[in-house]
Amino acid sequence: MSELLDFNLVEASEALKNKKISSLELTKAYLKSISDTSSLGAYLEIVENKAISMAKESDKKLIDGTARPLEGIPIGIKDMFCTKDIKTTASSKILENFVPTYESTVTQNLWNDGAVILGKLSCDEFAMGSSNETAAKGNVINPWLKNKKMSPGGSSGGSAAAVAARSALAATGTDTGGSIRQPAAFCGITGLKPTYGRCSRWGIVAFSSSLDQAGPLTRTVSDAALMLNSMAGYDQKDSTSANLKMPDLMDYLDKGIKGKKIGIPKEYTQDGISEDIVKFYEKSIDLLKDEGAEIIPVSLPHTKYALPAYYIIAPAEASSNLARYDGVRYGARQEASSLDEMYELTRGNGFGDEVKRRIMIGTYVLSSGYYDAYYLKAQKVRRLIKEDFENVYKQVDYILTPSTPTTSFELGKKQDPLTMYLNDIFTVPASLAGLPGISLPVGLDKSGLPIGIQLIANSFDEPGLISTARVLEMSAGFNFIADGAAK
Amino acid sequence: MPNKDTIVDVPTVNKIARLCRLDIPEVNKESLTNDLNNILGFVAQLDEVDTSNVEPLASVTGHKLPLRSDDVNDGNIEDLVLKNAPESSSGFFVVPKVIE
Numbered sequence: 305m306s307e308l309l310d311f312n313l314v315e316a317s318e319a320l321k322n323k324k325i326s327s328l329e330l331t332k333a334y335l336k337s338i339s340d341t342s343s344l345g346a347y348l349e350i351v352e353n354k355a356i357s358m359a360k361e362s363d364k365k366l367i368d369g370t371a372r373p374l375e376g377i378p379i380g381i382k383d384m385f386c387t388k389d390i391k392t393t394a395s396s397k398i399l400e401n402f403v404p405t406y407e408s409t410v411t412q413n414l415w416n417d418g419a420v421i422l423g424k425l426s427c428d429e430f431a432m433g434s435s436n437e438t439a440a441k442g443n444v445i446n447p448w449l450k451n452k453k454m455s456p457g458g459s460s461g462g463s464a465a466a467v468a469a470r471s472a473l474a475a476t477g478t479d480t481g482g483s484i485r486q487p488a489a490f491c492g493i494t495g496l497k498p499t500y501g502r503c504s505r506w507g508i509v510a511f512s513s514s515l516d517q518a519g520p521l522t523r524t525v526s527d528a529a530l531m532l533n534s535m536a537g538y539d540q541k542d543s544t545s546a547n548l549k550m551p552d553l554m555d556y557l558d559k560g561i562k563g564k565k566i567g568i569p570k571e572y573t574q575d576g577i578s579e580d581i582v583k584f585y586e587k588s589i590d591l592l593k594d595e596g597a598e599i600i601p602v603s604l605p606h607t608k609y610a611l612p613a614y615y616i617i618a619p620a621e622a623s624s625n626l627a628r629y630d631g632v633r634y635g636a637r638q639e640a641s642s643l644d645e646m647y648e649l650t651r652g653n654g655f656g657d658e659v660k661r662r663i664m665i666g667t668y669v670l671s672s673g674y675y676d677a678y679y680l681k682a683q684k685v686r687r688l689i690k691e692d693f694e695n696v697y698k699q700v701d702y703i704l705t706p707s708t709p710t711t712s713f714e715l716g717k718k719q720d721p722l723t724m725y726l727n728d729i730f731t732v733p734a735s736l737a738g739l740p741g742i743s744l745p746v747g748l749d750k751s752g753l754p755i756g757i758q759l760i761a762n763s764f765d766e767p768g769l770i771s772t773a774r775v776l777e778m779s780a781g782f783n784f785i786a787d788g789a790a791k
Numbered sequence: 792m793p794n795k796d797t798i799v800d801v802p803t804v805n806k807i808a809r810l811c812r813l814d815i816p817e818v819n820k821e822s823l824t825n826d827l828n829n830i831l832g833f834v835a836q837l838d839e840v841d842t843s844n845v846e847p848l849a850s851v852t853g854h855k856l857p858l859r860s861d862d863v864n865d866g867n868i869e870d871l872v873l874k875n876a877p878e879s880s881s882g883f884f885v886v887p888k889v890i891e
Contacts, residue, residue, distance in 0.1 A: 405871040501852050514850060540859065544852050612834040623811060630812075632884050634875035643887050644812065652814025660813055661826055667811040668799065668827070681837050683847030688840065690848060722829050738851030 308333040309470045309790055313377060313527035316473060320366055320376045327366065327376025330473075331359035331420050334378045337790035338422060338471045344445045344788065346456075346466040348383050349391050350423040358420040365418065374534050375418030380472035382463050383424045384431055385411050385518070386507040390421075394509040395439035396429045398635045398654025408507025409539045410476065410518045417534040422472055425462030429656045430626065431483055431511045434727035435715070436461025438658040443715050446491055448753055450788030454712040457487030457727075463521045464491035470790045474522045474531050478508060480515045481614050482731025485743035488521055489707035489756025492745040492786060494773075495521045496528045497731075499764050500738035501546035503532075504539030512621040513544075515614075515735050525744060525774045529553035532766065551767050559771040562596035566772075567700035571607035572730055577709045580749035585706050588746050588757045591779040592704065592772075600700050604692040609685050610733040615725060616669050616682035617736075622659075623666025629654065661721060690737040697762045702772050705730050707743040707756035734760045742773045746780040754784070798831040799824060 308330055311319055319325045335352055355378060362376035386392050386404035393399040407415075415421070428438040435455040437443045444461045446454040447469040456465040460477030464487035467475050477484040479497035488495025496519045503518040510516065520531035533553050539545040568589060573582060593599050631637035631650030638649035655663070669678035696703065709729055713719075734741040740763070743756040757776065761769035799807070804824050808815045815823060869882050878885040 402875055405874055543856055546852065609837055609840055612837050615830060616834050631877060632886055637877035640887060643889050646887050647812040648814040651812055663811050663813060664807050664827060665830055668807050671810060680847050681842060683849055684842035684845040685837050685840050687845055687848035690851065721826055722833055
């Protein structure tokens, strides 16, 4: 079985097309690995029968020569994506019995391209969190240093843990302020957040609509390219979807970076960042320089205000989006004698603490008398942050930063909400500016935990992002496997 | 933005909870108030930024909102719409009695 798990997405796809392996045996190997690694708690729902029947369908197409780009590839889906007839809870108690009657555009795109669904992956409740601890059914365990019970990061913690544990060949995630890149960094895998508008938001449980983007979590940069090829695309059903064709990213894997300019923002090496991360950050700069890139110091002066602006804008949008959970149209309902009491009890009982905090903050900053001071102010600062990037992209092609200030931390060490928010300090700025970013593993810290480095490109330059990330990936040569991964 | 530490008190928290229809148990109110004050105190650092003459940014797409013709393209799915409702009857969502 083990050699089947050794294939990354691109290799498995080749092996399937050359008929060296079948989708059924590959899918069965992953179903076994889901059961072998079940103590990590990455999956909320496993759809074995559906996986087997999709795999058989793929095998037919592989034989009759009508194979599609992701034919027969078994993947996991973050529980934020609505999947028709498969329970979709967003890791929340309020949606514990929700079974969508429709399919999200991104997942439909993946099935149209031949991917096989293994199941639904845990995440922070409504994607609000950075440790996967806000999930209603409990945290996921990072497969790295498994016995120490480290956080997989969040909010796409289940997705990152499953890919690192080899219980999914790849997974979907959503990223609002870092929810793909931070867990990818914590779990030693690759996570790509595309440009805002690249992937349709239709059918994704809404958190903060001006920031939410779907993207892939994979083992390698080329895997991410292949998967994003299928996920992305214009969709009439999302009014913010970009009507812009993305080139085939697989054509950009080996373009190299000779003559490209890489910006190093001085604001990203601040107090509180771990020494090992600084060391590998500096090493990554040197590696890119050796590959022919020009390294240019740059400044993004409003970086320090990104997190406070985010913690006004995201909760404001969340408080509005989550108003739909009213116990009337879907989700759990608490019985009460009056309508208002029913709303209050349903929502009070159905939402977890972090979600409640964000709804409260969002409601406050949007309320009469505070709207200008908080919400409008944050939107103005958001423009300044976007302008910082626009100015820097006049001088450089890409920006290199650490993905996170620290590596993974132990689960259950109670942190106050603000300390938790600081996890996303390096990922939030690109989110506010709508820019594509990728986190890839470049090394291990002293305790043996993965370190992620982030590359940020200009809007819609996913092709260049892939070329550059691939160069860093090849020269960093990260080839460690988590001790908690399926064998 | 007001001074840190004293931004919201328990009566204000009650008022916000009422606005967003969230039942907050009495025992949790003090810690929630503290959390909200910490968060609001943290975001108050935006006051340091000069934003005079800066337009608010609501969308990063830069494109105009696309329009489509107003056609029904998914009609006759009443059953699907009501499928996840906690209570429905004769094609309607059912809520507790609103008018006495």
